[in-house]
Amino acid sequence: MSLIVQKFGGTSVADTSKIVAAARRATETQQAGHQVVMVVSARGKKTDELVGLAAEITDHPTPREMDMLLSTGEQESVALMAMALHKLGVEAISLTGSQIGVVTDSSHTKARIISISTERMRSALNAGKIVIAAGFQGRDKDWNITTLGRGGSDTTATALAAVLDADMCEIYTDVEGVFTTDPRIVPEAHKIDSISYDEMLELASLGAGVMHSRSIEFAKKYKVPLKVRPSFSDGEGTLIAVQPLADAPVVTGVAFVRDEVRVSLTDIPDEPGIMGSIFTRMAERKICLDMIVQDVGTAGLARVSFTVPQSDLAETLTAATEAIEAIGAGKIQHGTNLSKVSIVGCGMRNNYGVASRMFAILAEADINVGMITTSEIKLTVLVNRDQCEKAVQVIHDGFELDQLSSYAFATNEKLSNGKQTGESAQELTSLEQDIINQLSHMEDIVVSEVLLDQSQSRVTVRNLPDNPGICSRLFSVVAEGGVSVDMIVQNMGEDEQAHLSFTVPRTSLEKSLGLVTPLLEEWGEAELSHEAEIAKLSVVGIGLRSHTGVGQSMFSALAELGINIQMINTSETRISAVVDHEQGEPAYRGLLQKFHLG
Structure with missing residues (x-):
């Protein structure tokens, strides 16, 4: 039964x-x-x-x-x-x-x-x-x-x-199910019939409000079929399924968190062990960092920024102070009255130009972008809080999510092929015992894999004017030139100028530099640099968002190997870091050992 x-x-x-x-x-x-x-x-x-x-x-x-x-x-x-x-x-x-x-x-x-x-x-x-x-x-x-x-x-x-x-x-x-965004903000938002675990993880943690990310992590980890349904009607709700088929839309939804604050540690030594020390202090206080951005250091100094909920600001500043004291160098800055806005969609994996389109939409609405982070299925920006709702509306309109159609999913069809009434109690007990054995320490972090990519190059533009339209201009030119962009990291400098780095396939480096160089004349003090060979490491798993120790473990492992971190980018299911190309293999082996995968 x-x-x-x-x-x-x-x-x-x-x-x-x-x-x-x-x-x-x-x-x-x-x-x-x-x-x-x-x-x-x-x-x-x-x-x-x-x-x-x-x-x-x-x-x-x-x-x-x-x-x-x-x-x-x-x-x-x-x-x-x-x-x-x-x-x-x-x-x-x-x-x-x-x-x-x-x-x-x-x-x-x-x-x-x-x-x-x-x-x-x-x-x-x-x-x-x-x-x-x-x-x-x-x-x-x-x-x-x-x-x-x-x-x-x-x-x-x-x-x-x-x-x-x-x-x-x-x-x-x-509510009737999961919507493309909050219908109280965007009346044209509509219910999504089906969505993947990964998309729901991103939307849940970014403020979708229907379910909390911990429960989605459980569902994905143990392949639990989920359906969000309305209590007060007979609606079918939204199926949260295993994975989308090939016709997944590029963008499925727009999520936002209104009350974010940014904490930055500046002028910290650009050397191994620094990130591990910072993240250890955060983990000790069980502070769940959200957007984490480290751009490429200059003159031996680096800067890392992260966002936390407004309610966690005091505790985060205390932990940051402890980190600075332990390091023996650095300064702390923070920004308030900020909001985080993200687009999420499995179809982003196979489409380039999504970032340029989002930045263009925001620029046309005169909305400035602060920090930027990306993953395979998410692009997140930090905006002023008083522009949050406007940003959500124009992005929803710009990607035409009011016309989003349903798409097919591969599911395990457990309900239609469920346990038969005739199964013996002994067989059920044996099955359950196997499951119980597998679920020992059910909420432990599950790091499923460590990935190494040594096929990319890094492009950095420093001292960009902090004005609406800059990101749109840059990434539109890159996209129109046919260059696919992977990681995008934008941080804010001391004088609130933006420092932006992105990675491209090594085969596209020269084309990227040729596309970006003419733009420097428009941007005054902007400086262009690059590194032809880099190594990108990603720790992938379930529980990274709701646990505080994954970043600490990753960065501590790299520090023990004497490996410096050049860039950091995060999402709900992965933490990525860029290191020197020649350090990619030893870093990869060290992370496999750290997470007991090797």
Whole structure:
């Protein structure tokens, strides 16, 4: 019999009428021949109410007691849901995270899952019951209640679907599915019928708001079929599938994060070990850096910039100060009132000229671009916060996302080819045990591969005017010249002039220089430099965004080998660094060893 996990968020169980509606939906799913596990969040504003009560008593509640308090919200919801199902004549049992056997580490308020037991859930399912699991919570090895932090109920749902080998995990929410962008900003935005894990990872972490990136990481890691569906209608929602077929659109969506700040460490030594030292301080404070940009150093000095949420600024500045003190050199700058805007799409892998088109769209709207980072399927820029919504609107219009059509996906078709009713309990137990063994320390970082590319060259333009249209002009000329660009890194200098580097195939270097050189006359103090042979290293995996230690491990490994880093670029699923060409092979071998892949 096939098994479906259904997650209902706070708005979906906000009052008794909505709880009954969710119970009816689960009942209909069971009556259609599926076993059902429901994962339920706290009702509506319940968590805010509990946080407010704690604040009335103390300004500094201990994390352990906050977990004890906040976990009661889900306990209330699952009990009420069980009562609603009983009234509908359905057998059901409500279980807390601890009763299920969700074991986590001891990081209160932001715990990570280590393992999940299936025995009690499977016994109840085989008895014909609907299992109602409390989301967001678990217990550590000392039986303390823990909570999973932001997006915890989504994480619970996808984790249960993984460990139970579910045929589908349905995430019920108060929207119709995943949209090309926020329809509150762009009324023409429309629902996407299907999207890849990688695209959803980018959109989730960049502020799409439907699901949190941790749950998407789980789904991709364990190949859990996901569907985001509306709670209050019969809409089909959005399928999050394994991978798109060849006809994927170039751009699938536009994501944004309003409240970003930039922190820059300037005048730091351009030598091995410096990046490792900086990232170690950030990891120690569990600061998740977002955009990370290091451009090519000059005169023995380098500059690295990164963005963090506005709320993390004070902690980040403290960590940056510690790093500067440990290095013994450097200065700290920061910029506020910034927003991050990104385009995401699997079709970007096979199309050049996407960057020039995006920069042209922004230039026409007189929107200036600060930092720039790129990956295979994402291009991200930093803009002034008061221009964020305008940027999202013009990019959405410019790429004609209101006309985006659906495209086909390759899926594992688990639901149509699910487990047969006749399978023995012993066979199911054996299967589940295999899965449980594979999911030991479920939320560990998974670095799947280390890549080495020694076929590219680097082009750098320093002292660019910090004006709208500069990037558009440069990359339009390059694209019109038929040159494919890979990494793009833009940082801001001391005087707020832009320093921009990009990589191209080595066979296109001379053409690139010939295209860019005539532009220097337009830009006054701009200087052009290049390096014909570079090595680009990429660490690829799942969990890089929500874990703080991947960059630290990568850069520390390179430092131990005495290898200096020239450029850094990041995305949700990879961290890339450029080093000297002759150091590519030893760096590659060192990273394979560091991540236990060699």
